[in-house]
Every structure is written in structure tokens, then in C-alpha cells.
Amino acid sequence: MLAEAAVQALGIIMEPSRLVFVMLGTVLGLMIGVIPGIGGLVGLALLLPFTFAMDPYTALAFLVGVQSVTTTSDTIPAVLFGVPGTVGSAATVLDGHPMAKRGEAGRAYGAAFTASVLGGLFGALLLALSVPILRPFVLAVGTPELLAVCLLGLTLIVSLSQGALFKGLAAAAVGLLLSTVGDEPQTGIQRWTFDTFYLWDGISLVPLALGLFAVPEIIDLAASKRSISQTDTRTDRWQQLEGAKDVLRNWWLVIRCSSIGSILGSIPGLGSSIIDWVAYGYAARSVKGASETFGKGDVRGVIASESANNAKEGGALVPTLAFGVPGSASMALLLGAFLIHGIAPGPNMLGKDLDVTFTLIWTVALANILGAGICFAFAGQFAKIASIRAGLLVPLIFGLMLIGAYQGAQSFPDLLVLGLFGSIGWAMKRLSWPRPPLILAFVLGGLIENYLFISQLRYGYAWMLQPVPFVILCLIAIALGKPLYDRFRRPRLAEGTVDPLRPHATGGLLAADIVMWACAAFVFLYALVSSNRWDIEARMMPQAVAVAGLIAVGLFALFRYLRRIPPIADDPAAPGAQLIKEGLWLAGLIAGVALVGMIPAIVIYAFAYMVVAGRTALWRALLITVLFGAGLYFLFHMTLHIPWPHSVLGDLVPQLRRMTGRLI
Known part of the structure; x- marks a missing residue:
């Protein structure tokens, strides 16, 4: 029965009219994935109304084609600019972007597309x-x-902090507190x-994520006055082939991380926001030599995520x-498409609608093959972007980033x-946090608080004594306890000693690091005190996290006093005055x-x-700006119909707002 349904579904999806829509959905999904901050969720929301007139097979194949490949093309901005196209590629930035900086963007692409x-x-x-097999498992x-x-998953990432374990704990505590802001x-x-x-x-996730990861990288790029890659960025087929070979050499890692992605993806609510981080954290803990190379341009980090x-x-x-x-927010929209087209998910999907199930399975497979093929074909052209000087790239990236951040709550x-x-x-980047x-x-x-x-x-x-949670909590204790034990056994550094692996920081940098710790301690104390008046349901997690954060601060102070923590590394290549100028440019853009x-x-x-x-010729700057502005207008205003924030000028001159179609 299964084999017959699979063959029948393949015949359905290979009909020319449906195959065209699968290809169209794949291309649109790739385009959506490249734009930072948009992602598959917005793409599905935009394209869902266009499927009303389609038959169920075509409509679902089209939408699944869109969703399946956004995480393939989002590698492009993640590698080149350090800007994740979607939250699912955030972990790829850690190793993909350093590879692009040293001229290995093509290799990173080859590895990423093959692994994808x-x-x-x-x-x-x-x-x-596994649909029939996993049914009782997921219900249990x-x-x-x-x-x-x-x-x-959170512990795996914290343990990646290596020499900055306490900073990782404090940063995680701050992140959990930020997630509790709002209506309980x-x-x-x-x-x-x-x-x-x-x-x-x-707080909206998209602007927060772009701020933490993308803005620092683009500001540093702008301050350097150079291109993304400081070496030759020409990527011939041999460089891409080397990336594909890297994947084949690490085939066991691919299988393990793919298993993690598939299994965690089947758990409702987890979503793509954490799965790549969990896989990346697992690889960093299990791959030989990862502690020295991950985060510095190790292709295995790209492969894992x-x-x-x-x-x-x-x-x-x-x-x-x-x-x-x-299983995710995007799947919620897909579920809506099922209901729109008269298909009821549930036991029927394993019975009378089994052909629909296999249609979607074939679509996922075809879309991934087609999407990777398109990305492979144009990887060389994508990599050449890394050789464009910062004076041209930075304003375009910041412009797209601003629109992507605005998608969070569509509010100023x-x-x-x-x-x-x-x-x-x-x-945080400057101070090694x-x-x-x-x-x-x-x-x-949000998930942790709800589940707690x-x-x-x-x-x-x-609940902590139940079999599965107990085993996992023991693993967490080992993952956090072993680095602390090793740190405690580490010999004291003599006064004035400089760790040869981590150069001594300047006095200003040390003072800034102390200020950062003081700010973290203040946040934890404020959270602990200000939440006392809340009901137990509202203060349970914030107070627990605040206490954990204060413990991290205390442990850092203790180990620093015992001189078992090496000084933070200085970065002499970061000119402070120039960085301030770039920050002012961004502030001016927001204003x-x-x-x-x-x-x-x-x-x-x-x-x-x-x-x-950028010291660009007037005619060239004008030409690029006009083309860029026209592209923004037709894509975001005419196609996506984004409701733009009101401006002071528009409030003063309402006629101007009406004339420009509410652009102002």
C-alpha cells in the first residue's frame, strides 16, 4: 500500500503543470531566503492567497516548495555578510562568515549547499x-x-563559550529574562x-537577532574600509567541489546532525530557531578539535548547522x-492551507489521503535538489559579491536590514x-562575550517558561525525577560541571602573567568588561527585586533565572580573584573612532x-x-541608489504591501503622504 501510494504520488507531482509550480515555489523560496529578516513564514503568508484557485495537490506542492528551500538560500547572506537570511541560518554565520573573510566563500557555499x-x-x-512509527512517540x-x-539545547550553546563560560551563562540568563518581557x-x-x-x-525576535549578529559585523566591515574578503574571492568550480568533498569526508556528521534536525523538527513548538544551534552545539562537543576551530571558520560548523x-x-x-x-509557525500556515483545500490532517493522512502525504514528501525532496542545484550554479557569482568594497555594500545591506527588522512587529x-x-x-563582540x-x-x-x-x-x-528528564539533567550537569572543575584545577596565573593564547587587553578594555559585568549584575538584581510583587506564576522563571545569573556573576568574580581566568583578548584592528562614526550613520538612518x-x-x-x-563617484552612486530604491519600492511596497511607519513629514503634510501612496 505504501509503495503504491508513493508511486502514485510521484506520478501526480511529475505532471508538467504541477512540476512548474514546484519549480516556481522553489525559486520564490530561494529569493525569500536571501532577504534578511523575511523568511519562509512571511513567504507562505504572502503566497497562500494565490493558491485558492489551485487543486489541493498543486497548492500544497507549491507552498511546500517555498518553505523547503528558504533555509538553503539564507546561507548566502549568512556567509557573505554575517547576516542570517532567516533565524534558521544564524549558526551558519559563526563559521561561514569567517570563511568568506579569508576568501573561502565558495568552499563554504559548496559545503552548505551539499549539506543542505x-x-x-x-x-x-x-x-x-516514520510517520506511522513516530505517532505514538510524539503523543507520549x-x-x-x-x-x-x-x-x-541551551546548555550545549553555553558550554561552547570555552574560556568565557561564565559570560555564556550570564548572557543566557539575560536572554531568558528578555524573553519574559510583556504580558504573562x-x-x-x-x-x-x-x-x-x-x-x-x-521584544521582537528579528530586530534583536539582527542587532546582535548582523549590525556588529557590518559596522566592523564599514570601519575596515575594505571588502568582506581581504583575499581573492574568485570561486571556481574547484573551490565549490572542495566544499562538497568536505561534506562527503564528514558524512557521519551529516547523518547525525540531519537526525537531530529531523527528530527535533518533529516536536511541535521547537522550530528552526534552535535546531541549528543544537546541532552546532552537538558538533562542537563531539567533533575532534572543534574547541580550537569552531567559530573561526571551520567548515564542519557550516556542515552541522x-x-x-x-x-x-x-x-x-x-x-x-x-x-x-x-511543528512550527510556518507549518501552522501550511495547516491552514490543508483546511482551505478540504484536507483534514490526522489519521486520514495515513489512510485515504496517503497520496497527499507522499506528494508532500516528493515535493520536499525535489525542492531540495532543485534549490541546491540553482544555488550551486550561481555560487560563483554570489561569492564575487564579497570582493565589492564596503563603501558600496554597507548602505545597501543596512537598508535591507532595516526593512527586515521592521518585519518584527511592523512598528517603529x-x-x-x-x-x-x-x-x-x-x-559583546569587542569584549569577548x-x-x-x-x-x-x-x-x-517562552517555551521554557510554559513547560516549566x-x-x-x-x-x-x-518532574526532574522522571526517566528522560533525569537523564537529560544529568547530561546538563556534566556539560556545565566539567568545565568548571577543569577551571578550578587550573594553576593560578602569576600576577602580571599573560596567557600566550589570549593576549592581555588594554586598560580601557578591561574597564569596559567590568562595566559589562556590573550591568549584568544590575539586571539580575533588578529582575529579582522588581518581580517580588508578582504572582508566583509570573515570577517563577524570572526569579530563578535572576538567581542563576547572580551565581554566574559570583563564580566569575571568585575565579577571577583566584586568577584562574586569563585576561580577555584585545583587538587592535578595531579603530574606535571609526566604529563610532559608523554607528552614527546607522542612528542617522533610523532618525x-x-x-x-x-x-x-x-x-x-x-x-x-x-x-x-564610500567616496563613490556621483553618477555611480546615483545610478545604484535609483536602482536600489526602485527594487525596494516594487518588492516591499507594491508586492508585499508593507504598512510603513508614519513620518513627521507625512504628519505635517498629509497631501504628500497621499501622493506617495503612504510611503512617507
């Missing part, structure tokens, strides 16, 4: 084989198990909203098809969040949005930056 297609095929195969997973998995669903208490309506729904984030698409379809429970404060966390992210624990904790915070509340309400503290509107401000900023900071 293999991971996607693995996810499709696992979906085909309770909140204690989900809570333990979330904590394990159990009690309705407004937590740390400061009478601001924008914060009622919490890319194979997992593509494999998760097949896994996310498992609960969506079998139980009608969306999103841009303020981008600027604020851009400053925080740059300071790990940023991945903060963003992962922020993503996981339910587990505590139902089981009390006994310009408030004054004249989003697209006009971006166009004016891009032209001014190219001429003044």
Missing part, C-alpha cells in the same frame, strides 16, 4: 518511513521531556513593559500531517530595538525613517553614504 540537499533528502526519507512526549530538551499569559501581569504598549507582546536546518522541514511535517499539530520601535541591540552586540547563548535563550524562553509552569503545576519538583519615511530615508542614506563615506 543531503539534510533535506534525509528529512524527506525519514518522514516517509510530555512537558517535562520538552523542558529538558530545551534546557539541553497565566496571570495577565505586564512584566517590565514600562507603560509601553509596544512591549506588551514582548546546514544539514540540520534543512532536515527539520521533513520532521516538522510529521506532527502537522499525523496529528494536525503544527523595532528599529530602536535594532539600534539598541546592535550596540549591545558590538560591545558570547552572543549565541543570549539569542538562543531568548528564543527558548505546566510541569511544576502537574508534577511539582518530581531619517522617523522624519521622512522608510524607503525615502534608505534612498537618501544610501546615496549620502556612498558619496561621503
Whole structure:
């Protein structure tokens, strides 16, 4: 029966008319993935209305084609610019972008695209084989198990902090506290909203993630006055082939990380935001020599994250098809498409609608092959972008980044969040504070609090003694305890001794690091004290996290006093005055949005930056700016119909706002 349904579904999907829509969906998915901050969720929301007139097979194949490959093409901005196209490629930045800087963008592409297609095929195969098998397993997973998995994923990333373990713990605690900002669903208490309506729904993920990871990289690029790669960026087929060979040499890593992606993708609620981080953390803990090379341009880090984030698409379809429970936010929209076209997810998907299930499985496989092939074909052209000088690239990237950040809640404060966390992210990078624990904790915070509340309400503290959570918590204790034990056994550094692996920082940098620790301690103390008046449901997690954060601060102070922590590394290549100038350019862009509107401000900023900071000829800057502005207008205004924030100029001259179609 299964074999017959699979063959029948293949015949359905290979009909020319449907195959054209699969290809169209794949191309659109690749385009959406390249644009930072947009992602598959926005793509599905945009394209869903166009499927109403299609038959169910064509409509679902089209939408699944879009969703399946956004995590393939989002590698392009992640590698070149250090800007993740979607949250699913955030871990790829850690090693992909350093590879591009040293002229290995083509190799990073070859490894990423090969790992993506293999991971996607693995996810499709696992979906085909395991829908009937995984049904009782997924139904048996309770909140204690989900809570333990979330904590394990967070621990894996914190343990990656290596010499900055305490900073990783503190950053994770800050991220969890940030995730609690807004309306508490159990009690309705407004937590740390400061009478601001924008914060009622919490801080938006997209501007926070772009601020922490993308802004510091682009500011550093702009300050360097050079191209992304400081070496030859020409990537012939041999360089891409070398990346593909890297994947084949690490085939066992691909299988393991693809398994992680597929299995975690099948658990409702986890989503792509953490799966690539969990796989990356697993690889960093299990691959030989990873502690010295991961985060510095190790191709195995790219392979781990890319194979997992593509494999998760097949896994996310498992609960969506079998139980009608969306495995991710994107799957929720796909579930809506099922209902629109009269298909009821559940047991019928394993019975009378089995051909629909296999149609989706074939679509996932075909879309991944086609998407990787397109990316491979144009990887050389993509890599050449890395040789373009910063004076031209920076304003264009910042313009797209600003629009991507605005997608968070489509509110002007999103841009303020981008600027604020851009400053925080740059300071963390400069002072060797790990940023991945903060963003992962922020993503996981809502899930952890929900699972903690339910587990505590139902089981009390006994939830930690259940078999699966107990084993996972023991693994967490080992992952965190062993580095602390090794650090405690480390010989004291003599006064004035400089660790040869980590050069001594300047006095100013040390003072800034102390200020950063003081700010973290203040945040934890404020959270602990200010939450005392809340109900137990609202303060349970914030107070637990605040205490954990204060313990991390105390342990750091103790080990620093015992001189078992080496000095932070200095970065003499970061000119402070120039970095401040780049920050002022970004602040001016955000202020310009408030004054004249989003697209006009971006166009004016891009032209001014190219001429003044980029020293570009007037005619060339004007040509690039006009083309860029026209592209923004037709894509975001005419096609996506984004409701732009109101500007001061538009409020003063309403006729101008009507004339420009609400651009101002």
C-alpha cells in the first residue's frame, strides 16, 4: 500500500503543470531566503492567497516548495555578510562568515549547499518511513521531556563559550529574562513593559537577532574600509567541489546532525530557531578539535548547522500531517492551507489521503535538489559579491536590514530595538562575550517558561525525577560541571602573567568588561527585586533565572580573584573612532525613517553614504541608489504591501503622504 501510494504520488507531482509550480515555489523560496529578516513564514503568508484557485495537490506542492528551500538560500547572506537570511541560518554565520573573510566563500557555499540537499533528502526519507512509527512517540512526549530538551539545547550553546563560560551563562540568563518581557499569559501581569504598549507582546525576535549578529559585523566591515574578503574571492568550480568533498569526508556528521534536525523538527513548538544551534552545539562537543576551530571558520560548523536546518522541514511535517499539530509557525500556515483545500490532517493522512502525504514528501525532496542545484550554479557569482568594497555594500545591506527588522512587529520601535541591540552586540563582540547563548535563550524562553509552569503545576519538583528528564539533567550537569572543575584545577596565573593564547587587553578594555559585568549584575538584581510583587506564576522563571545569573556573576568574580581566568583578548584592528562614526550613520538612518519615511530615508542614506563615506563617484552612486530604491519600492511596497511607519513629514503634510501612496 505504501509503495503504491508513493508511486502514485510521484506520478501526480511529475505532471508538467504541477512540476512548474514546484519549480516556481522553489525559486520564490530561494529569493525569500536571501532577504534578511523575511523568511519562509512571511513567504507562505504572502503566497497562500494565490493558491485558492489551485487543486489541493498543486497548492500544497507549491507552498511546500517555498518553505523547503528558504533555509538553503539564507546561507548566502549568512556567509557573505554575517547576516542570517532567516533565524534558521544564524549558526551558519559563526563559521561561514569567517570563511568568506579569508576568501573561502565558495568552499563554504559548496559545503552548505551539499549539506543542505543531503539534510533535506534525509528529512524527506525519514518522514516517509516514520510517520506511522513516530505517532505514538510524539503523543507520549510530555512537558517535562520538552523542558529538558530545551534546557539541553541551551546548555550545549553555553558550554561552547570555552574560556568565557561564565559570560555564556550570564548572557543566557539575560536572554531568558528578555524573553519574559510583556504580558504573562497565566496571570495577565505586564512584566517590565514600562507603560509601553509596544512591549506588551514582548521584544521582537528579528530586530534583536539582527542587532546582535548582523549590525556588529557590518559596522566592523564599514570601519575596515575594505571588502568582506581581504583575499581573492574568485570561486571556481574547484573551490565549490572542495566544499562538497568536505561534506562527503564528514558524512557521519551529516547523518547525525540531519537526525537531530529531523527528530527535533518533529516536536511541535521547537522550530528552526534552535535546531541549528543544537546541532552546532552537538558538533562542537563531539567533533575532534572543534574547541580550537569552531567559530573561526571551520567548515564542519557550516556542515552541522546546514544539514540540520534543512532536515527539520521533513520532521516538522510529521506532527502537522499525523496529528494536525503544527511543528512550527510556518507549518501552522501550511495547516491552514490543508483546511482551505478540504484536507483534514490526522489519521486520514495515513489512510485515504496517503497520496497527499507522499506528494508532500516528493515535493520536499525535489525542492531540495532543485534549490541546491540553482544555488550551486550561481555560487560563483554570489561569492564575487564579497570582493565589492564596503563603501558600496554597507548602505545597501543596512537598508535591507532595516526593512527586515521592521518585519518584527511592523512598528517603529523595532528599529530602536535594532539600534539598541546592535550596540549591545558590538560591545559583546569587542569584549569577548558570547552572543549565541543570549539569542538562543531568548528564543527558548517562552517555551521554557510554559513547560516549566505546566510541569511544576502537574508534577511539582518530581518532574526532574522522571526517566528522560533525569537523564537529560544529568547530561546538563556534566556539560556545565566539567568545565568548571577543569577551571578550578587550573594553576593560578602569576600576577602580571599573560596567557600566550589570549593576549592581555588594554586598560580601557578591561574597564569596559567590568562595566559589562556590573550591568549584568544590575539586571539580575533588578529582575529579582522588581518581580517580588508578582504572582508566583509570573515570577517563577524570572526569579530563578535572576538567581542563576547572580551565581554566574559570583563564580566569575571568585575565579577571577583566584586568577584562574586569563585576561580577555584585545583587538587592535578595531579603530574606535571609526566604529563610532559608523554607528552614527546607522542612528542617522533610523532618525531619517522617523522624519521622512522608510524607503525615502534608505534612498537618501544610501546615496549620502556612498558619496561621503564610500567616496563613490556621483553618477555611480546615483545610478545604484535609483536602482536600489526602485527594487525596494516594487518588492516591499507594491508586492508585499508593507504598512510603513508614519513620518513627521507625512504628519505635517498629509497631501504628500497621499501622493506617495503612504510611503512617507
